[in-house]
Amino acid sequence: MGAPKCGTTSLATWLAEHPNIYMSPWKEPRYFDWDLKARARITPEAYRALFADAGPQHKAVGEATVWYLYSREAVPAIERELPGSKYIVMVRNPADMAYSLHEQLTLNKVEHIKKF
Template sequence: MNTKISFTIAGAQKCGTTALDAYLRRHPSLSMGREKESHFFDRESGVNWRSPDYDVLHQLYDHDAGRLRGESTPVTLFWTPAQYRILAYNPDMKFIILLRDPAERAFSHWKMKHGLGQDPLPFSTAIREGRVRMLDEGAQSMAARWFSYVERGFYARQLNHLASLFGWERLLVLRQDALSARPEAALAQVTNFLGIAPLPVAHEERRNVSPDAEHRIGDEDRAYLNALYRDDLAELRDLTGITF
């Protein structure tokens, strides 16, 4: 029996990956890991990447003969070392990627970290001077994971790198609002991509939806981020047809 994972919901963070994971757990042809985010391939310590023990990963799955194994770790799109490790593990891996307006994604990311007490900086500072934290601590630091509000929004840059390793045919890129507004149509794209039967939507999944009334992105911050993302979004449109 092939125990390898066949696909991953690879990102982007705060773009509906939890809802998609919940939908796919209902499909009888799929087996998702007991933990939503294994964080196996993005570990920077505790794994000998010259000879990794994949049993640690496979133990997250129950007996699932005949079912495709999938997992959801949204940092994968951003964390390029994980992509090389996945290439060594399964060069035929498929990637499902959900995207939303990158300025809104950055704000949602910051709200989560700020609300958890993990970032004391106000949003305006975090997306400007706060980016230096990642340079100070290194590309694979916790700061790069936690405070990459701006960096994770350069979607074309990240997709190009992932496609350079696996090919565009192994990437399915969707807008988050396609899943939330038209879940059956979006899921049809996912199941067709995976080569399995369609999944009827008995009830809609809404996960990790935070109230917007408490904080809203300011006009100045939005204009700043829109200017940063302008060229990347133009390239994203050319690559995928997706616009925001």
């Protein structure tokens, strides 16, 4: 997990390339952030199915939902369902992150103010 525009996509991609790590094919399923507004919710069955190809050779199994960092419920829910989970949290200089996020939102036509 991590803040947007902090390298989580790159890290998830690099981890998935390791033969002993299984990363969800859907980077951000947002299964555990129940307190945050999401466009759609994944079912428990669909969430488990994301990890169906994980096998005994995988020493680590994970996903990379950045929004868990903002959720008050995600970590307690993860700990209830998957006790002893390990976390990697990525952060970045807030000014650099804000500029990068603004550029992405402008490109995606979500932000209408062009000048940062």
